[in-house]
Amino acid sequence: xxxxxxHLIAPAPGRASGRTGRIATVGxxxxxxxxxxxxxxxxxxxxxxxxxxxxxxxxxxxVGGSAPASPGGSGEPSASAAGSADTxxxxxxxxxxxAFTAPTENVELTLWNPFTGPDGNFFNQIVxxxxxxxxTCQVTVQTQPGAEYIPRLEAAMSANQLPHVIAAxxxxxxxxxxxxxxxxxxxxxxxxxxxxxxxxxxIWNAGLWKDQRVGIPIxxxxxxxxxxxxxxxxxxxxxxxPPDDQESFEAAITAVNENTEADGYQMVAxxxxxxxxxxxxxxxxxxxxxxxxxxxxxxxxxxxxEAGVQAAQYLAHLVNDLGVPKVESDAEIxxxxxxxxxxxxxxxxxxxxxxxxxxxxxxxxxxxEIFGPGTWGGSHQLAVTTAGQADPNTQQCxxxxxxxxxxxSLAWGAxxxxxxxxxxxxxxxxxxxxxxxxxxxxxxxxxxVQFLPTIPxxxxxxxxxxxxxxxxxxxxxxxxxxxxxxxxxxxxxxxxLQAKERYGF
Amino acid sequence: xxxxAVEPRRKSGLDRLLNRKPKAxxxxxxxxxxxxxxxxxxxxxxxxxxxxxxxxxxxxxxIYISLHDWFGGRAGPFVGLRWYQQLFDPESLQFGRFWxxxxxxxxxxxxxxxxxxAAGLFLASLLNQRLRGRNVFRGIYFxxxxxxxxxxxxxxxxxxxxxAGFVTLLLRDTLGSSPxxxxxxxxxxxxxxxxxxxxxxxxxxxxxxxxxxxxxxxxYEAAAVDGASKWQQFRFITLPSLRPILLLVVTLQIxxxxxxxxxxxxxxxxxxxxTLGGETTPVLLHVYNTGFQGRRELSLAAAMxxxxxxxxxxxxxxxxxxxxxxxx
Numbered sequence: 001x002x003x004x005x006x007h008l009i010a011p012a013p014g015r016a017s018g019r020t021g022r023i024a025t026v027g028x029x030x031x032x033x034x035x036x037x038x039x040x041x042x043x044x045x046x047x048x049x050x051x052x053x054x055x056x057x058x059x060x061x062x063v064g065g066s067a068p069a070s071p072g073g074s075g076e077p078s079a080s081a082a083g084s085a086d087t088x089x090x091x092x093x094x095x096x097x098x099a100f101t102a103p104t105e106n107v108e109l110t111l112w113n114p115f116t117g118p119d120g121n122f123f124n125q126i127v128x129x130x131x132x133x134x135x136t137c138q139v140t141v142q143t144q145p146g147a148e149y150i151p152r153l154e155a156a157m158s159a160n161q162l163p164h165v166i167a168a169x170x171x172x173x174x175x176x177x178x179x180x181x182x183x184x185x186x187x188x189x190x191x192x193x194x195x196x197x198x199x200x201x202x203i204w205n206a207g208l209w210k211d212q213r214v215g216i217p218i219x220x221x222x223x224x225x226x227x228x229x230x231x232x233x234x235x236x237x238x239x240x241x242p243p244d245d246q247e248s249f250e251a252a253i254t255a256v257n258e259n260t261e262a263d264g265y266q267m268v269a270x271x272x273x274x275x276x277x278x279x280x281x282x283x284x285x286x287x288x289x290x291x292x293x294x295x296x297x298x299x300x301x302x303x304x305x306e307a308g309v310q311a312a313q314y315l316a317h318l319v320n321d322l323g324v325p326k327v328e329s330d331a332e333i334x335x336x337x338x339x340x341x342x343x344x345x346x347x348x349x350x351x352x353x354x355x356x357x358x359x360x361x362x363x364x365x366x367x368x369e370i371f372g373p374g375t376w377g378g379s380h381q382l383a384v385t386t387a388g389q390a391d392p393n394t395q396q397c398x399x400x401x402x403x404x405x406x407x408x409s410l411a412w413g414a415x416x417x418x419x420x421x422x423x424x425x426x427x428x429x430x431x432x433x434x435x436x437x438x439x440x441x442x443x444x445x446x447x448x449v450q451f452l453p454t455i456p457x458x459x460x461x462x463x464x465x466x467x468x469x470x471x472x473x474x475x476x477x478x479x480x481x482x483x484x485x486x487x488x489x490x491x492x493x494x495x496x497l498q499a500k501e502r503y504g505f
Numbered sequence: 506x507x508x509x510a511v512e513p514r515r516k517s518g519l520d521r522l523l524n525r526k527p528k529a530x531x532x533x534x535x536x537x538x539x540x541x542x543x544x545x546x547x548x549x550x551x552x553x554x555x556x557x558x559x560x561x562x563x564x565x566x567x568i569y570i571s572l573h574d575w576f577g578g579r580a581g582p583f584v585g586l587r588w589y590q591q592l593f594d595p596e597s598l599q600f601g602r603f604w605x606x607x608x609x610x611x612x613x614x615x616x617x618x619x620x621x622x623a624a625g626l627f628l629a630s631l632l633n634q635r636l637r638g639r640n641v642f643r644g645i646y647f648x649x650x651x652x653x654x655x656x657x658x659x660x661x662x663x664x665x666x667x668x669a670g671f672v673t674l675l676l677r678d679t680l681g682s683s684p685x686x687x688x689x690x691x692x693x694x695x696x697x698x699x700x701x702x703x704x705x706x707x708x709x710x711x712x713x714x715x716x717x718x719x720x721x722x723x724x725y726e727a728a729a730v731d732g733a734s735k736w737q738q739f740r741f742i743t744l745p746s747l748r749p750i751l752l753l754v755v756t757l758q759i760x761x762x763x764x765x766x767x768x769x770x771x772x773x774x775x776x777x778x779x780t781l782g783g784e785t786t787p788v789l790l791h792v793y794n795t796g797f798q799g800r801r802e803l804s805l806a807a808a809m810x811x812x813x814x815x816x817x818x819x820x821x822x823x824x825x826x827x828x829x830x831x832x833x
Contacts, residue, residue, distance in 0.1 A: 151797075154578045175577050270688035271666075272774030328688055329774065331668035338669075456577055457800040464799035465602065465782050465791075473778045487780070491598050495800065502576065 098407060099192045100400040102137045107397040109139045109388070112153070113167040114146040118352055122415030122434065123167070129411075130404055137397035139165070150176070157181050157386075164388030165398050170206040170379045171452060171459040173214045178456060178503055183389045184212035188399050203420050206451040207381050210505055215381030216402050218409050219417035221348045222377030222449040223280050224442055227252075227363040228262075231342040235259040242365040243343075249368040253322050256342040263341045265324045266332035267315060269476045273329030278315065278476060279462050279469020280376040281345055284367055285311030286468070287374030287450045293461055294453055298500060301461055301492035303468045304485035307371075312475040312485060314370060319476055326476065347378075348442070351416050351435055364438050366445045377449035379420065382406075413439055418446045457499050466491040571807035578801060588808035603809060605781035606791040607816070613787060614762040616694065617701055621758050622751070624702060625709025630739065632710065633717045643714070647707035654704075658771025661700035662687070665772065687773045693785050697768045704768075705761065709754050716750035717743060752828040756821055763817055766790050788813055 115123050120143050127139050142163065144152050150172060156162050162181065176182040188194070196204045199217055207215035229239035235255040243249040253264030268277040291307030294300060302308075318324040327335070333350065335341035337357035345367055346354075354362050367375050382405060388398045405412070406420075410427050413419040414434025429440045452458045462468050471484040499505075571588055574581035591597040632643050649657070664671045665686035676683035684692045724742050733741070744751075765787040769775055775783030775790060782791065792813070796806025 150578065179578055270774070270776040270778060272771065274774060274776065274778065326688075328667045331666060334668050460799040465794060466598070470778070470782070474780060477778055479780070484780075494598060499800075502574075502581075 098400070098403040100396070100403045102134045102400050103393045103396045104136060105393055106135075107137050107393050109137065109165055109394065109397055109401065110163040111139050111141050111165040111167070111401075112144055112149075112163040113141060114144060114149045115167070116143055116145055117349070119349075119412075119415035119417070122412055126405060126408060126411050129408075130401060134400070134404075137400055139401055153181050154179065162385045162387035164385055164394055165401060166383050166385060167218070167380050168215070168383060169459075170215060170217070170381050170454055173207065173381065173383060174209040174454055174458070174503075175456040176383070177209055177212075177214050181385055182214055182383045183386045184209075184214050185216075185384050185399075186213050188216070188384070188402065189213045191399070192403050198422055199420050200422070200447050200449070202450050203379050203446065206379050206454055209454055215383045216406055217379045217381050217420035218406060218412055219420050220377045220379045220446050220449050221417050222375045222442070222445045223284055223345050223367055224348045224351070224445070225343070225345055225365045225367045226336065226350070226354055227343045227365070228336065228339060228341075228358060228361055229363045230361040231256055231260055231262050231339065232363070235264075235342070239363060242363055243368045244365070245368055246370045249343075249370065250322060252343065253318070253324065257323055260342070262339060263325055263335065264322075265318060265343050266327045266335055266341050267319050267324050267476055268329050268332055269319075269326035269473060271329030271331070274473045275467065275469035276463060277329050277332075277346075278472045279467065280347065281315060282308075282311050282468060282472035283376040283462055284345070284374060285314055285370055287376065287448075288369060288371035289374075290372070293458075294496065298453065298455065298496065298505065299493075301489045301496055303461065303471075303492065304482065304489040308468065308485050308489075309481045310371065312472050312481040315472060316475050316478075316481065348418070348439075349416060351438055355435070355438065362438075364441050366442055366448070373448040375445050375449045377445070377451070379449075379451065380417070410436070418443055420446070455496075455499060455505060456503050457495060460495065461492050466495075468492075567807045567811060570804050571811055573804055575803040575807075576801060578803075581804070584804070588805045589812070591805070592808060592812055599805065602782045602791065603788070603812075605779075606783075606786050606788040607813070609784065609786055610763060610765060610788045612694070613697070613765050614759055616698055617762045617765075618755065618758045620698065621702060621706060621709055621762075622755055624706055625713050625754065626747075628706065628710040629713030629717055630743070632714055643711075646710055649704050650707040652704065654767030655771065657700055657704045658767050661696065661703075661768070662772045665696045687776070689777055690784055693773050693777060696772060697765075697785060700768050700772065701762075701765075709758065712750060712754055713747065716747045720746045748828070752825070755828075756824050759820060759824065760817060763813070763820075764789060766793065 111127070113120070113123055124141055127141050131138050149168070153162070153166070153176065157180065166176075166182070168176065168182075173182055177184065194213075194216065198204070200220075203217045203220050207213060207217055225242060227242050232239040232242075232252070235252070236259055237252055237255050243252045256262055256264035268274050268281075286303070286307050289307030289310050291305055291311070292302055295302055319326055332341055332344055333346060333353075336344040337354060339358070339361075351364070382402045384395070384398050384402070387394075389395050407424070409419040409421055409424050410431060411433070413424070413428060414431070414436050416435045416439070418439055419425050419428065425443055425446060428436055428443050431437075452462060460467060464470075466488055468485070468488055471479075471488040474484045475481045572583060572585060574584045574587070588599075591599045592603050594600055628646060632639060632646070636642075662670075665673065667673055667685050667688060670686065673683045673686060686692045686696045720743065724746075725738055728738050728742055766789045769783075769785045769787055770790050773783075773785045775786030777784045788809070792806045792809045795809065796803045
């Protein structure tokens with residue numbers, strides 16, 4: 001599951017109190033039932049029929065086969081985003097010519113993604129353009145709810161109905177590889193000439209598991225600094241120069257608190273999304289202070305380092321010394337939309353919401369460097385499943401598609417993400433499409449974004465019970481920073497050692 | 506739920522037929538026309554198949570999983586009682602969080618059961634009178650019960666949240682200040698209780714109402730003739746007549762309250778935060794998070810669920826004993 005969606009999608013609620021009508025044992029057994037159903041991945045949710053994708057195996061098509069070759073050249077992609085007027089021109093591939101070719105025989109691919117929001121339309125548009133251009137390689141997109149994404153993949157695997165290509169958060173990939181769902185694609189990297197020079201290093205490395213390439217990054221979605229320009233003006237601040245360090249950030253909080261009715265900043269301290277929202281703020285400060293999640297050989301979780309303690313203490317400092325009110329999760333987001341909160345640090349996926357609420361008053365900037373450069377972020381990656389590797393034609397089509405998508409990921413950025421690929425990111429400033437004008441202001445963040453370890457359960461060090469996010473929330477509520485992080489580190493070290501033993505890394 | 510025998514003493518012909526004890530086969534009435542040896546099983550089969558598939562098998566499968574090491578969507582090796590040991594070992598990392606959530610759940614059961622039973626009884630008494638629009642009121646009280654927990658959770662989150670919650674704003678406007686409903690105790694528990702009361706009270710009310718309508722009007726008439734007050738009629742006629750219903754409702758309510766998950770999940774997120782994972786995190790939410798979130802420790806979650814199941818069985822037995830000993 002993509003970590004960015006943890007707090008956006010309420011997990012499927014179990015039957016809660018009140019739905020009575022069972023006797024004691026039945027009720028008790030019901031628990032076991034729900035566990036077991038999840039366990040065997042019961043085939044309740046089968047993906048729509050996706051027949052065996054291709055014709056009999058044949059040698060990969062030679063270069064310059066009958067498939068319509070991409071015209072090459074470096075024109076702008078005409079892949080028009082959903083909603084925007086279609087230019088009417090025939091779609092053209094762009095971003096340079098790829099090293100891959102479409103298969104000569106007709107292949108149909110199924111692709112799963114978790115993009116249930118407006119970004120899903122942008123994704124679909126890219127695929128439509130791809131399909132229009134590549135008659136021999138046709139991709140069908142199926143969007144699955146993020147909260148059930150991984151279980152559904154597992155169910156699809158048991159039912160022999162796996163899609164051929166998936167988009168997933170980088171943190172989900174190691175587990176998917178270990179469970180035989182995602183296949184490593186080192187040959188893709190070799191064939192396509194992909195490498196760390198094409199992406200920011202951290203983003204590129206996030207797709208590695210056990211020294212194998214398991215995902216090709218299409219974007220990063222970092223935490224972003226949003227501010228209300230009207231409130232800045234009212235507070236006597238320059239709306240065009242957002243705070244960029246600790247001093248200016250704290251000065252802005254004080255100025256807004258003193259000169260307006262609104263809050264300068266609000267700190268999430270409780271509620272369903274608290275561990276996530278406080279967690280990504282803590283992680284950003286942790287990165288800024290030079291924090292590392294684990295030691296070199298992955299035997300110890302080191303969130304209780306000086307950087308970790310300093311990060312947690314800073315969040316508490318905002319509450320204790322600068323009059324930042326503690327609020328429930330999402331209250332800070334709502335208050336920002338209503339103009340009652342001048343600054344907020346949220347995931348980039350909130351951009352549409354804020355933009356609609358504040359219009360011209362919305363200011364967007366990289367996160368202030370409180371302790372230095374560094375930002376929490378996620379990254380969606382495209383991966384090939386074991387079903388996609390079964391047949392050479394299918395694999396060729398999958399590789400061709402992934403490469404095409406990567407080269408044309410500017411249109412994906414229009415949906416509100418920072419494109420991962422360097423050459424595509426350079427084009428962001430030139431485009432007016434979708435959210436790209438806003439994205440253009442934070443594009444440099446792609447260079448400072450950092451990631452959790454790409455290991456099974458890597459994201460849990462920050463997000464789940466006993467994680468750093470929970471510790472940060474406790475510290476915001478008054479707990480001792482060192483003590484809280486020591487506890488979290490101890491629990492996570494134990495889990496890490498267990499994972500090491502289970503997965504052998 | 507639909508077939509509640511209010512007066513078990515008066516048996517109808519159908520009852521007699523159904524309760525017929527199997528006696529030694531008499532030659533003349535061995536079988537009715539068309540009956541075969543498998544006929545009774547055929548009648549049982551539809552329910553038994555569903556029961557077996559959805560309850561019996563998963564129950565034993567759950568036990569099986571709890572004795573293995575299943576995680577991250579994968580099957581794993583047999584580990585014996587490892588998970589149970591961890592749950593009962595005060596030194597383990599699981600211990601504090603698990604029993605904290607059990608304790609949270611017990612608190613909720615103790616708070617909610619008397620409230621929901623008493624309120625259901627009260628509402629049923631009101632609705633059992635001859636008042637105009639009686640059916641409309643019955644409908645009104647029952648309607649929330651048809652909602653899903655996500656709807657209920659969101660509605661009450663919007664009532665109580667600290668930023669723009671209706672109750673919060675109302676209190677601020679009238680009294681000048683409002684408690685931080687979802688972020689501090691006891692307010693967080695009160696919010697969850699109110700949401701649960703609003704949501705589920707209709708069920709208990711309907712059951713009590715059905716019970717009350719089965720009580721013979723003669724009894725009340727006779728009592729009235731003897732000069733019994735309304736309260737005395739309630740105390741000495743309604744309550745004793747409802748005893749079997751009361752047992753049912755209390756038992757079901759305890760079980761239902763033990764199954765609390767959605768309201769705290771959606772309203773408080775299990776908070777206010779505490780070092781043991783939240784002050785309103787119920788045990789089944791902890792089980793869900795353990796088994797289906799993050800590392801997905803399915804075996805550990807299965808062991809937790811079975812411990813909870815054992816607790817519920819014990820509570821139910823005690824409950825039955827309590828009611829039946831009162832009778833004798």
